Amino acid sequence: xxxxxxxxxxxxxxxxxxxxxxxxxxxxxxxxxxxxxxxxxxxxxxxxxxxxxxxxxxxxxxxxxxxxxxxxxxxxxxxxxxxxxxxxxxxxxxxxxxxxxxxxxxxxxxxxxxxxxxxxxxxxxxxxxxxxxxxxxxxxxxxxxxxxxxxxxxxxxxxxxxxxxxxxxxxxxxxxxxxxxxxxxxxxxxxxxxxxxxxxxxxxxxxxxxxxxxxxxxxxxxxxxxxxxxxxxxxxxxxxxxxxxxxxxxxxxxxxxxxxxxxxxxxxxxxxxxxxxxxxxxxxxxxxxxxxxxxxxxxxxxxxxxxxxxxxxxxxxxxxxxxxxxxxxxxxxxxxxxxxxxxxxxxxxxxxxxxxxxxxxxxxxxxxxxxxxxxxxxxxxxxxxxxxxxxxxxxxxxxxxxxxxxxxxxxxxxxxxxxxxxxxxxxxxxxxxxxxxxxxxxxxxxxxxxxxxxxxxxxxxxxxxxxxxxxxxxxxxxxxxxxxxxxxxxxxxxxxxxxxxxxxxxxxxxxxxxxxxxxxxxxxxxxxxxxxxxxxxxxxxxxxxxxxxxxxxxxxxxxxxxxxxxxxxxxxxxxxxxxxxxxxxxxxxxxxxxxxxxxxxxxxxxxxxxxxxxxxxxxxxxxxxxxxxxxxxxxxxxxxxxxxxxxxxxxxxxxxxxxxxxx
Amino acid sequence: xxxxxxxxxxxxxxxxxxxxxxxxxxxxxxxxxxxxxxxxxxxxxxxxxxxxxxxxxxxxxxxxxxxxxxxxxxxxxxxxxxxxxxxxxxxxxxxxxxxxxxxxxxxxxxxxxxxxxxxxxxxxxxxxxxxxxxxxxxxxxxxxxxxxxxxxxxxxx
Numbered sequence: 081x082x083x084x085x086x087x088x089x090x091x092x093x094x095x096x097x098x099x100x101x102x103x104x105x106x107x108x109x110x111x112x113x114x115x116x117x118x119x120x121x122x123x124x125x126x127x128x129x130x131x132x133x134x135x136x137x138x139x140x141x142x143x144x145x146x147x148x149x150x151x152x153x154x155x156x157x158x159x160x161x162x163x164x165x166x167x168x169x170x171x172x173x174x175x176x177x178x179x180x181x182x183x184x185x186x187x188x189x190x191x192x193x194x195x196x197x198x199x200x201x202x203x204x205x206x207x208x209x210x211x212x213x214x215x216x217x218x219x220x221x222x223x224x225x226x227x228x229x230x231x232x233x234x235x236x237x238x239x240x241x242x243x244x245x246x247x248x249x250x251x252x253x254x255x256x257x258x259x260x261x262x263x264x265x266x267x268x269x270x271x272x273x274x275x276x277x278x279x280x281x282x283x284x285x286x287x288x289x290x291x292x293x294x295x296x297x298x299x300x301x302x303x304x305x306x307x308x309x310x311x312x313x314x315x316x317x318x319x320x321x322x323x324x325x326x327x328x329x330x331x332x333x334x335x336x337x338x339x340x341x342x343x344x345x346x347x348x349x350x351x352x353x354x355x356x357x358x359x360x361x362x363x364x365x366x367x368x369x370x371x372x373x374x375x376x377x378x379x380x381x382x383x384x385x386x387x388x389x390x391x392x393x394x395x396x397x398x399x400x401x402x403x404x405x406x407x408x409x410x411x412x413x414x415x416x417x418x419x420x421x422x423x424x425x426x427x428x429x430x431x432x433x434x435x436x437x438x439x440x441x442x443x444x445x446x447x448x449x450x451x452x453x454x455x456x457x458x459x460x461x462x463x464x465x466x467x468x469x470x471x472x473x474x475x476x477x478x479x480x481x482x483x484x485x486x487x488x489x490x491x492x493x494x495x496x497x498x499x500x501x502x503x504x505x506x507x508x509x510x511x512x513x514x515x516x517x518x519x520x521x522x523x524x525x526x527x528x529x530x531x532x533x534x535x536x537x538x539x540x541x542x543x544x545x546x547x548x549x550x551x552x553x554x555x556x557x558x559x560x561x562x563x564x565x566x567x568x569x570x571x572x573x574x575x576x577x578x579x580x581x582x583x584x585x586x587x588x589x590x591x592x593x594x595x596x597x598x599x600x601x602x603x604x605x606x607x608x609x610x611x612x613x614x615x616x617x618x619x620x621x622x623x624x625x626x627x628x629x630x631x632x633x634x635x636x637x638x639x640x641x642x643x644x645x646x647x648x649x650x651x652x653x654x655x656x657x658x659x660x661x662x663x664x665x666x667x668x669x670x671x672x673x674x675x676x677x678x679x680x681x682x683x684x685x686x687x688x689x690x691x692x693x694x695x696x697x698x699x700x701x702x703x704x705x706x707x708x709x710x711x712x713x714x715x716x717x718x719x720x721x722x723x724x725x726x727x728x729x730x731x732x733x734x735x736x737x738x739x740x741x742x743x
Numbered sequence: 744x745x746x747x748x749x750x751x752x753x754x755x756x757x758x759x760x761x762x763x764x765x766x767x768x769x770x771x772x773x774x775x776x777x778x779x780x781x782x783x784x785x786x787x788x789x790x791x792x793x794x795x796x797x798x799x800x801x802x803x804x805x806x807x808x809x810x811x812x813x814x815x816x817x818x819x820x821x822x823x824x825x826x827x828x829x830x831x832x833x834x835x836x837x838x839x840x841x842x843x844x845x846x847x848x849x850x851x852x853x854x855x856x857x858x859x860x861x862x863x864x865x866x867x868x869x870x871x872x873x874x875x876x877x878x879x880x881x882x883x884x885x886x887x888x889x890x891x892x893x894x895x896x897x898x899x900x
Binding site for chain 1: 786796
């Protein structure tokens with residue numbers, strides 16, 4: 081298959097995934113020293129053999145997992161493939177992977193290893209803890225002794241029940257500084273040197289398949305090269321990646337992700353330490369700006385040396401902050417791979433053919449964000465497949481490819497991360513949605529909603545389009561939960577639907593949860609922060625641009641577009657008072673995620689800077705129209721305006737439990 | 744008398760006493776993180792009258808409650824000589840504005856007399872007992888109740 085001779089069909093894929101699951105189970109069972117379900121395994125192996133034999137009758141070394149349930153059906157299908165000898169020299173380790181196996185490890189340290197404070201003895205001790213260890217030192221080179229160049233090469237033989245991963249973990253820190261070669265002896269403890277020529281080339285791809293494909297094939301030892309270790313769970317599944325989606329099974333079969341960085345040395349650090357560091361850097365940034373401000377106030381900033389030192393300090397602080405933030409950033413690749421699995425499972429249950437495409441896997445996002453995206457994304461993807469995509473017949477009738485496409489993409493866009501789930505299904509059935517919303521009393525029966533507003537109804541609490549409860553959706557967790565989860569991450573969800581063309585759900589997230597670019601403004605005597613990402617432009621309005629609509633509402637005409645004006649001081653009920661516009665105030669033109677524009681009236685714009693977000697919720701609670709707080713250069717707290725809440729019209733203020741302060 | 748400063752051995756609590764308005768109160772000293780002078784706070788919009796605002800405590804955003812107003816003793820006009828007691832209640836850090844901090848006393852549980860039910864005044868709700876001595880009457884604050892009330896209100900608001 082990898083050589084392109086066997087074309088990938090959804091059936092084969094499914095079979096492969098089932099096989100990969102089986103492998104994962106086997107490994108787990110083996111680790112627990114339990115017996116596996118022999119007949120089931122045997123059956124699956126037979127199925128696999130059936131498939132690969134069908135695919136390559138000429139090839140003598142068949143070893144590709146498959147499933148007989150489909151094998152019969154596959155037979156026809158596979159007969160179409162050119163029966164060329166496939167260089168498929170698949171040499172899986174024996175089934176005994178889970179049981180005791182002999183590993184032969186060659187360990188040739190370099191000078192750096194010792195320079196970095198590593199000591200082979202400790203490594204060997206750890207290895208010895210895994211099983212029976214035999215250490216031999218090759219002293220040939222040691223004759224020409226040079227204190228700075230270690231010459232001893234050790235050969236270790238280890239009998240252990242542990243998987244290769246465990247052994248690799250021990251060498252993880254030593255790995256960049258030493259030549260390490262681990263060979264597994266499989267059935268045949270004698271034939272170690274072989275490292276067959278063909279399998280050498282394939283080794284990286286096939287590596288992490290402990291207990292793979294069982295006892296089908298040869299006894300050859302499998303040399304494993306530590307460096308280019310891949311994450312594929314098994315050769316075949318790996319192959320699918322190029323053709324189709326990244327495989328989610330990788331995560332299961334190959335827990336040790338760290339190794340995949342190859343020759344780059346990595347350090348594992350407790351997450352709490354990183355978080356503490358981030359907090360401290362946040363403090364540093366604040367202190368730096370406090371210092372900056374007091375120096376300016378003391379009139380010392382005019383001193384040229386002082387000014388340049390200050391500037392340098394500022395740059396450094398910023399760099400430290402960015403560096404620390406980068407520590408937490410992770411690529412979305414593992415997340416996407418996990419989603420690939422969910423898509424396949426969902427597609428199978430929903431009985432739909434789905435092509436899963438991922439884009440921008442290398443996009444980096446804060447770790448916390450990634451973790452908290454799993455549930456919402458799962459939900460969105462399931463929805464896209466279950467509700468979004470039509471069944472094959474309907475797709476054919478509509479003149480579309482019977483296989484639906486779901487695209488998951490990530491990209492950086494103007495300081496935010498945008499993650500999109502796009503399907504090419506039928507789009508939102510607006511009539512049905514509206515009818516359902518009216519039936520549930522979410523909107524009045526005579527409501528006249530725009531298409532976008534109807535789409536938005538999907539996110540309303542208590543709304544579920546599923547006319548029947550399926551395995552996949554309709555379990556009471558609606559899109560409103562997704563919406564809430566994303567919003568709690570400081571992100572927004574938007575939905576764009578084109579009838580007959582499909583639906584795009586896009587999630588826009590801040591790069592990190594800790595920092596925000598904000599505009600510092602003065603509102604009725606209080607300092608506040610408006611997130612810059614939402615600001616379209618700032619306007620100093622001419623009286624002729626402003627129009628009163630009734631006694632309360634005011635609009636501003638910007639390039640012939642009428643935009644409602646919101647007086648922030650009035651929203652926050654500040655004593656400094658509303659009427660910023662009467663005091664030659666400034667308007668901030670902001671846009672919310674629905675593309676609606678509002679003009680926020682403020683008294684003055686102070687500055688524009690990055691602020692560290694501090695939660696109000698942890699010690700107090702939610703404050704209406706306020707997203708969070710931050711600490712300004714003078715040590716004072718400023719509140720960050722929640723634009724979503726403000727632009728969403730004026731939600732009714734709850735009646736206060738007691739007299740409000742007239743502050 | 745030897746054990747007076749060793750509350751653990753005497754089974755006693757140490758309590759910090761402070762005055763709010765004209766009355767003396769006390770609370771468990773273990774809850775108190777620090778005591779600091781009044782600094783300007785940032786007003787929270789739409790907050791209850793006794794929540795003065797939030798202040799920056801070494802990077803944390805801490806709400807400041809006017810204890811006098813909360814206890815129904817009338818709003819305290821914040822001045823430089825007033826004191827804020829920063830208390831850690833559960834996982835929540837809250838600052839209480841009081842008129843002055845006076846002393847640390849130790850008291851055994853039996854020294855605390857339960858408060859007779861005298862009707863549901865604000866102060867009555869937040870005082871769980873009284874320590875009476877020759878020179879003064881100390882009202883023991885029910886801090887948990889106070890903290891819960893603050894969170895609750897902020898959620899309603």
